[in-house]
Amino acid sequence: EAHLVESGGGLVQPGGSLRLSCAASGFTFSNYAMSWVRQAPGKGLEWVSAVSGGGGSTYYADSVKGRFTISRDNSKNTLYLQMNSLRAEDTAVYYCAKDPPSSGGYYYYFDYWGQGTLVTVSS
Amino acid sequence: EIVLTQSPATLSLSPGERATLSCRASQSVSNYLAWYQQKPGQAPRLLIYDASNRATGIPARFSGSGSGTDFTLTISSLEPEDFALYYCQQRNNWPLTFGGGTKVEIK
Numbered sequence: 001e002a003h004l005v006e007s008g009g010g011l012v013q014p015g016g017s018l019r020l021s022c023a024a025s026g027f028t029f030s031n032y033a034m035s036w037v038r039q040a041p042g043k044g045l046e047w048v049s050a051v052s053g054g055g056g057s058t059y060y061a062d063s064v065k066g067r068f069t070i071s072r073d074n075s076k077n078t079l080y081l082q083m084n085s086l087r088a089e090d091t092a093v094y095y096c097a098k099d100p101p102s103s104g105g106y107y108y109y110f111d112y113w114g115q116g117t118l119v120t121v122s123s
Numbered sequence: 124e125i126v127l128t129q130s131p132a133t134l135s136l137s138p139g140e141r142a143t144l145s146c147r148a149s150q151s152v153s154n155y156l157a158w159y160q161q162k163p164g165q166a167p168r169l170l171i172y173d174a175s176n177r178a179t180g181i182p183a184r185f186s187g188s189g190s191g192t193d194f195t196l197t198i199s200s201l202e203p204e205d206f207a208l209y210y211c212q213q214r215n216n217w218p219l220t221f222g223g224g225t226k227v228e229i230k
Contacts, residue, residue, distance in 0.1 A: 035219075045159075045167065045210055047219040061218045062124070095166055100178070108214040109157045111178060113166035 002026045002112040004096050009117030016086050016121070022079040022096030022114055030054065030074040033099040033106040036081045038092035039116075048094070049081065050108055064090075086121045093118050125149050127211050127222035135230040142198040144225045146211035151191045155215040158187055158196045161208045161224075170209075171196060201227070 008020040020036070035050040049070040050059045058070050069082040079096050094117050097110035126149040136142055146156065154174040159167040169178040171187035174194060184199045198205055206229050211222040 044224045045161075045212075045221040047212070047221065050219065059217050059219075100169065100172060107172065108219060109169060109172045109212065110159075110167070111169045113168075116166060 002098055004098065004112055004114035006094065006096050006114040006117040009094065009119045011120045011122065012086055013123050014087060014121055017082070017084045018086065018119060020081040020083065020094055020096075020117060020119070022081075024077045024079065024096075024098070027098070029072075029077040032101075033108060034072060034079045035097045035099075035108070035110060036070065036079075037095045037097055037110065037113075038090075038119075039095070040089075040092040043092075046092070051079070052106060083119070086119075088121050091119060091121050124218055125152060125213050125216050125220050127213060127220055129209075129211060129222035129225045131225060132223075133226045133228060135228050136201055137230045138201050138203055140201050142196075142201055142205070142227055144196040144198075144209055144227070146189075146194040146196070146222050148192045148194075148213060150216075152213040152215035154190045155213055156187075156189070156194050157212045157214070158185075159210045159212065160205075161210065167210065198227075 003025045005023045036048040051070045055072050067085045071080045096114045098112040099106050100111040128147045130145045156174050158171040161167040170185050175187045186197045188195050209225045
């Protein structure tokens, strides 16, 4: 069974940077698209970014475009999210999430999620 | 950006009752819609994908229907563990978007 573990969250000042990591196990990592989804305290879910299995295609929410960069290292079964120019409104639990199995291509739904890592942007 | 509007915001029902949750898209998403369940302090769980396909391990009391702009998640007979938040999500267009959620609470 797939297992995802996020790390790298913490307290950062506005304008600062953080790099989140998501260690994956239990599945062939390179075969699946992966995403980051966040949830501000007491709020709903917001998709942040996605990357294809090979890493060649990346997608971003408008709210983070130009500030966040998604990447993956398939040799290490790890997904990353580099977050720069952080703002107070980026405060949230960040989840990494895996695409479901498909017979071809990607769904860009989320069938396995990590436990989340909290990012707090505050002075 | 496709906006997903979920209704009602809160649904108050008793165990054993039928729950009907709605998700309306601001433009057609074909059948590219999923439903998730989230309980407090937990990550979401995929219930339904492509409007009507149950995800692995999801009980048959959960069903999804709809296409285009109007979608429904039905829980045929509520179990105690079904009281939770439910979100819809579309994948027809970038950016991917979620609805605002429906809370199913015990009456």
